[in-house]
Amino acid sequence: MMDVFLLISVFCIIEFSKADNCIPRKFPDGIVCVCNATYCDSIEIDVPPKEKFRSYISSKDGKRFEVEDGDFSTEITNDGIVFSLSSTRTYQTINGFGGAFTDSTGININKLSNATREQLLQTYFSKRGSSYSLCRVPVGGTDFSTRPYTLDDSPDDYKLEKFSLTNEDHEYKIPYMKKGLEINPKLKFVSASWSAPAWMKTNNNIRGFLGKLQSQYYQIYANYLVKFLEAYKNQNLPIWAISTGNEPLDPLIPFVPINDMLWTPASVTNWVVNNFGPTLEHSNSSETIILALDDQRFLLPWAIDQMYKTNKNIDKYISGIAVHWYGDIISSVNVFDKIHKKYPNKFLLMSEACSGSFPEPKGVILGSWERGENYIKSIIEDMNHWITGWVDWDLVLDRNGGPTWVNNIVDSPIIVNPETDEFFKQPMYYALAHVSKFVPPGSVRIKIVGLNLWVQSTAFKTPDNNIVILLHNPANRKKKLNIVDEDENKIIGIEIDQRSIRTIIYKK
Numbered sequence: 001m002m003d004v005f006l007l008i009s010v011f012c013i014i015e016f017s018k019a020d021n022c023i024p025r026k027f028p029d030g031i032v033c034v035c036n037a038t039y040c041d042s043i044e045i046d047v048p049p050k051e052k053f054r055s056y057i058s059s060k061d062g063k064r065f066e067v068e069d070g071d072f073s074t075e076i077t078n079d080g081i082v083f084s085l086s087s088t089r090t091y092q093t094i095n096g097f098g099g100a101f102t103d104s105t106g107i108n109i110n111k112l113s114n115a116t117r118e119q120l121l122q123t124y125f126s127k128r129g130s131s132y133s134l135c136r137v138p139v140g141g142t143d144f145s146t147r148p149y150t151l152d153d154s155p156d157d158y159k160l161e162k163f164s165l166t167n168e169d170h171e172y173k174i175p176y177m178k179k180g181l182e183i184n185p186k187l188k189f190v191s192a193s194w195s196a197p198a199w200m201k202t203n204n205n206i207r208g209f210l211g212k213l214q215s216q217y218y219q220i221y222a223n224y225l226v227k228f229l230e231a232y233k234n235q236n237l238p239i240w241a242i243s244t245g246n247e248p249l250d251p252l253i254p255f256v257p258i259n260d261m262l263w264t265p266a267s268v269t270n271w272v273v274n275n276f277g278p279t280l281e282h283s284n285s286s287e288t289i290i291l292a293l294d295d296q297r298f299l300l301p302w303a304i305d306q307m308y309k310t311n312k313n314i315d316k317y318i319s320g321i322a323v324h325w326y327g328d329i330i331s332s333v334n335v336f337d338k339i340h341k342k343y344p345n346k347f348l349l350m351s352e353a354c355s356g357s358f359p360e361p362k363g364v365i366l367g368s369w370e371r372g373e374n375y376i377k378s379i380i381e382d383m384n385h386w387i388t389g390w391v392d393w394d395l396v397l398d399r400n401g402g403p404t405w406v407n408n409i410v411d412s413p414i415i416v417n418p419e420t421d422e423f424f425k426q427p428m429y430y431a432l433a434h435v436s437k438f439v440p441p442g443s444v445r446i447k448i449v450g451l452n453l454w455v456q457s458t459a460f461k462t463p464d465n466n467i468v469i470l471l472h473n474p475a476n477r478k479k480k481l482n483i484v485d486e487d488e489n490k491i492i493g494i495e496i497d498q499r500s501i502r503t504i505i506y507k508k
């Protein structure tokens, strides 16, 4: 009985004329989807009539957003795991999903023809692609630049008269941010500075052990960041949020080669309360909000507690807390629940993640499904613990995992192959798109619970009143499951492929 039901109602795969399928290319670790000047796989979400639900499936076996329709039933139809869902129990509101406009990203896009660039930007920002809604942009350079620089490298320029956007801003960031915004007018930007100009720092270097901002430059550095915000605003690229600085504890670790600047929780609090906060508040960019931390989650709750202990007025200036995923393995995700409980008005944002970074094997692995799985595992886990958005690192890298002036090679969801004017979409691209494409900003996470030792799940209600369920089966065998929508007494019975990610969507 139940198998007949599954057979007739669920496993009818529909061919959509609206979908352009993945053109796979095999590498030793798996497949990538190949795009060029005239072709890129894409699909527009289409929510079925009320009595049906629709699944979009990607898998280790090579499915990429394959569509499958099913009818709701009124009773449990298989002997699998039971989940229950209710949209009346709501949690955090979503800020968005995306990646980072690093210099390396722009350098790599620039290696492609105009038509291929257009395909790449469409595949990240359009509705037929990932619908990216929240992207990061560094203030000046990072390790993913081809040289060390800031926006004012003239020593002792106290009045910031030599401050200016660089060739990198004009050639690698601004044109593509504008294009992203043109494709998705709701795209928002979050920013961060990796280091103040070297001449403002104790070690006169853009990076290095214990290098920090000299206190006589606290106000000048605040002015510097506001100048950046205004310069981007003048380019019609308003910055929604800026953090207090990228990975401020990196300089405590000897030999970290990347651009960095030390802020302890106490020193950053004094700077925000006395300098940056008031300066921003009285500037033309006062709508830009400030995010704390922008560093690994194992620093929680210590870092935030220390900030409040230093000066409770910090509360006035901080809107959210940004975290990175590196080192997640040494801290429990439950720390987000503690932070949310203690600071309920400060939203949490995962502002940087990438594969191919220590302790993983460094650099690019083409076609790695495992790296896609690491993305989706982190996304689902984070969403279930109050994170409001998940922002990937470099949007685009080359096959070596760069360029990077300090040889800190990593991986990216899109890798360019300029020799053939193509780019490769990695499993990580699909993992992130399985949420970004379906869960627009303003969506709210809702309750889904079950014995999900085997299948990871999270669920949302969108502003359009659709229910979106995100599932991941990391196991090497298929799993049957039933999802009971408690609000309407309708039941989804499905079988989920081994090593697969599935997004289910239906009308509320």
Ligand SMILES: *[C@@H]1O[C@H](CO)[C@@H](O)[C@H](O)[C@H]1NC(C)=O
Binding pocket: 023, 035, 036, 037, 038, 039
């Ligand atoms: C682009 O890709 C499509 C689909 O694989 C293919 O038919 C076409 O020949 C490719 N174009 C070029 C210029 O390689």
Ligand SMILES: *[C@@H]1O[C@H](CO)[C@@H](O)[C@H](O)[C@H]1NC(C)=O
Binding pocket: 114
């Ligand atoms: C590519 O686009 C740029 C800017 O839109 C334009 O100036 C240039 O002529 C184009 N190049 C080609 C080969 O079409």
Ligand SMILES: *[C@@H]1O[C@H](CO)[C@@H](O)[C@H](O)[C@H]1NC(C)=O
Binding pocket: 230, 284
């Ligand atoms: C702020 O905006 C006002 C009005 O548009 C303008 O006159 C002023 O120069 C701006 N200030 C800065 C620092 O850009």
